[in-house]
Amino acid sequence: MAVTEWLNQVKWDENGLIPAIAQDHKTGKVLMMAWMNQEALTLTAEQGHAVYWSRSRQKLWHKGESSGHQQQIKAIRLDCDGDVIILQVEQIGNIACHTGRESCFFRKLTKQGDQWAWQTIDPVLKDPEAIYKSTTKKNNK
Incomplete structure (x- = not known):
């Protein structure tokens, strides 16, 4: 894969990664954060859906490949520091x-009271077991 000028403007960390924040294009709500390498960012731009780098699995991760909950790209933005x-x-x-x-x-x-605590504020919309079992069955057919 040839590195193009736009990729050279990205400040990759020591592992060749950059944090990527997924944001709902209509509401502005932050949905998630993941990591991208050059290949993931290039594929995201070319294919029009989010592709991330899984640090735990050490491989590309097409968002929605297991769950079906793909992220279609509306815009890709780079911050002022390029990181x-x-x-x-x-x-x-x-x-x-x-x-x-x-x-x-x-x-x-x-x-x-005097204590800080994490409070869950958003409901589960679908049981994760139902999400991943249904896609696993589809992938095994």
């Missing part, structure tokens, strides 16, 4: 999180 990407997306199925929620940022820090 963070925002993907403005249409989230297919309205579920971005593997927990079955709209957003991965479903917990909010709140103070209860």
